[in-house]
Amino acid sequence: MKVTLWGTRGSLPSAGPETVRYGGNTSCVEVRGEDGTLIVLDAGTGIRRLSHAVEPDVRRIHILLSHLHMDHIQGFGFFEPLHRSDAEVHVWGPPSTTHDLRTRLTKYLSPPLFPIRLRDLPCRLFLHDVPMGGFTVESLGVHCALVCHPGPTVGYRITQGSAAMVYLPDHEPALGARSFPLPADWTSGADLARDADLLIHDSQYTDAEYAQRPGWGHSAVRHAVAFAGVVRARRLVTFHHDPGHSDDVLDALVDKIRRGSPLPFEFIPGQEGMTFEVTTR
Amino acid sequence: MAQKEIEIILMRQLASYLSVPIFVVDPEGTLLFYNEPAEALLGVQFDEAGEMPMSEWATIFKPTDDQGRPLPPDSLPLVTTLKTVAPARGALWITGLDGVPRRLDVVSFPLVGQGHRVLGAAAILWDINSK
Numbered sequence: 078m079k080v081t082l083w084g085t086r087g088s089l090p091s092a093g094p095e096t097v098r099y100g101g102n103t104s105c106v107e108v109r110g111e112d113g114t115l116i117v118l119d120a121g122t123g124i125r126r127l128s129h130a131v132e133p134d135v136r137r138i139h140i141l142l143s144h145l146h147m148d149h150i151q152g153f154g155f156f157e158p159l160h161r162s163d164a165e166v167h168v169w170g171p172p173s174t175t176h177d178l179r180t181r182l183t184k185y186l187s188p189p190l191f192p193i194r195l196r197d198l199p200c201r202l203f204l205h206d207v208p209m210g211g212f213t214v215e216s217l218g219v220h221c222a223l224v225c226h227p228g229p230t231v232g233y234r235i236t237q238g239s240a241a242m243v244y245l246p247d248h249e250p251a252l253g254a255r256s257f258p259l260p261a262d263w264t265s266g267a268d269l270a271r272d273a274d275l276l277i278h279d280s281q282y283t284d285a286e287y288a289q290r291p292g293w294g295h296s297a298v299r300h301a302v303a304f305a306g307v308v309r310a311r312r313l314v315t316f317h318h319d320p321g322h323s324d325d326v327l328d329a330l331v332d333k334i335r336r337g338s339p340l341p342f343e344f345i346p347g348q349e350g351m352t353f354e355v356t357t358r
Numbered sequence: 359m360a361q362k363e364i365e366i367i368l369m370r371q372l373a374s375y376l377s378v379p380i381f382v383v384d385p386e387g388t389l390l391f392y393n394e395p396a397e398a399l400l401g402v403q404f405d406e407a408g409e410m411p412m413s414e415w416a417t418i419f420k421p422t423d424d425q426g427r428p429l430p431p432d433s434l435p436l437v438t439t440l441k442t443v444a445p446a447r448g449a450l451w452i453t454g455l456d457g458v459p460r461r462l463d464v465v466s467f468p469l470v471g472q473g474h475r476v477l478g479a480a481a482i483l484w485d486i487n488s489k
């Protein structure tokens with residue numbers, strides 16, 4: 078599998094000279110299977126640039142939404158394949174207890190918030206309430222589970238053979254924990270992320286910011302590091318950077334982690350444009 | 359050990375902050391957690407007791423009715439909730455592992471998560487005499 082980060086920012090697009098290295102686009106990650114199977118994780122503003130990397134002969138695309146907060150769907154209507162009549166686009170995402178994915182998604186993707194309705198898109202569009210547990214997307218295995226974040230939110234584990242990448246962009250496993258980390262069996266997302274070859278995880282806050290925002294659904298960088306240790310990840314990519322964090326602030330957070338105790342995994346500050354090969358160990 | 363469902367994890371986190379005694383079990387009735395206020399009633403810390411099957415917790419605390427007659431597990435509110443996936447309520451006596459008998463008003467409710475997944479049940483153990 079090849080994994081590309083198209084949007085690493087959390088909550089709000091943050092374009093500007095102070096964010097050029099880590100990037101200002103909101104959550105979007107491309108996953109390509111060895112046979113070309115294309116999965117797009119979330120439809121934040123990063124998905125617009127991903128459009129240009131989708132070859133014209135790619136006819137079927139799967140967009141997996143972690144949840145429906147605005148920063149994860151804001152770019153949806155700007156994904157060019159949606160406007161191609163020869164494209165087949167499958168969108169997977171969590172329903173709520175009372176509304177299916179279509180009902181929830183059209184709250185944004187309809188006037189007056191968006192000029193085009195889903196039913197008017199030229200592509201063949203299929204919306205799926207994502208099933209809990211495992212399913213397959215062409216050559217890729219997908220495992221999905223609810224995780225700790227306000228509202229219905231899922232994380233994804235995508236596998237090809239024994240290689241696994243895990244996507245937990247908005248995740249607060251430390252919520253309510255008197256000390257973190259907890260044992261794995263009492264940690265949100267632990268089964269999903271266990272032994273991941275590549276773990277992309279929410280790292281929005283500093284410790285001081287987290288102390289002011291418990292329950293907002295996000296992690297401090299320190300929590301992401303602890304979580305990666307609990308699940309024995311091989312590589313941790315920090316993600317969903319706070320919109321108020323400049324490149325310099327993020328560099329300082331990275332330096333602080335790297336000056337600490339040696340980590341049993343590779344620590345990678347997530348930057349827009351990064352690519353990763355995820356292969357069988 | 360497999361990870362608990364997220365709703366169960368959040369239930370434990372919530373319970374750990376409440377002053378109301380809370381007792382949480384999985385769909386098979388296995389005890390998953392009780393909080394510090396419940397420890398005071400049951401006479402043993404959860405960390406010492408640990409997870410235990412229903413057959414054990416339904417008898418170890420010697421539940422009885424007001425006449426001192428032992429209550430079978432099936433008559434306990436929490437067991438009723440597991441069977442019916444509906445709230446239940448009942449008054450009973452237990453004897454904690456500290457040897458102290460206490461009269462409890464027990465209110466149990468099912469834990470039904472996203473997608474109508476039955477994840478277990480929780481009970482509030484209300485110490486009638488001390489309130």
